């Protein structure tokens with residue numbers, strides 16, 4: 001119940017972002033360390049492959065929360081000996097930075113892919129179904145996007161794309177920095 005209430009508050013309350021210049025690799029390292037210490041991810045190994053990437057501008061705590069939600073999902077979907085692979089690189093150089101999380105385990109059914117970020121959509125007995133909607137909102141607040149790909153052959157990949165720090169506002173979605181709730 002407490003987890004559900006925290007999730008609803010995180011999803012519903014206006015996001016005030018404390019913007020600063022950030023390194024997505026550093027954020028990934030911290031989120032992986034925290035996820036690895038969490039009970040749900042104890043059995044799965046998370047590996048990071050990264051190349052130096054341009055800075056992004058964003059709210060460290062909010063982006064940490066988003067990455068943690070994505071990493072927890074990847075670990076929860078994985079089997080005991082599976083490896084979750086995280087990579088950080090530039091995308092459509094030099095304007096965007098991309099973070100991908102790949103896991104094996106039961107793939108997401110095709111018809112469910114478009115519902116993943118709906119609040120309360122879950123296939124887990126104990127899930128709130130808010131993890132992805134919170135992550136999606138945080139990434140959208142940073143003018144980025146989350147993409148999902150899943151199949152039995154390829155596994156599941158969740159890709160987060162964020163504009164680098166000095167990308168002109170015209171080159172990305174227009175909502176910036178503070179969101180008073182999604183329309």
Ligand SMILES: Nc1ncnc2c1ncn2[C@@H]1O[C@H](COP(=O)(O)OP(=O)(O)OP(=O)(O)O)[C@@H](O)[C@H]1O
Pocket residue numbers: 007069073074077103106107108116121122123124126127128129130131132133156158
């Ligand atoms: N990496 C993934 N691999 C496989 N399925 C996934 C993955 N990420 C999300 N899903 C599916 O999407 C659903 C919604 O995820 P979301 O994080 O929003 O909620 P949840 O994980 O079920 O609950 P909570 O985040 O509160 O623990 C999950 O129940 C799961 O079915």
Ligand SMILES: [Mg+2]
Pocket residue numbers: 069072073127130131132
């Ligand atoms: Mg989740």
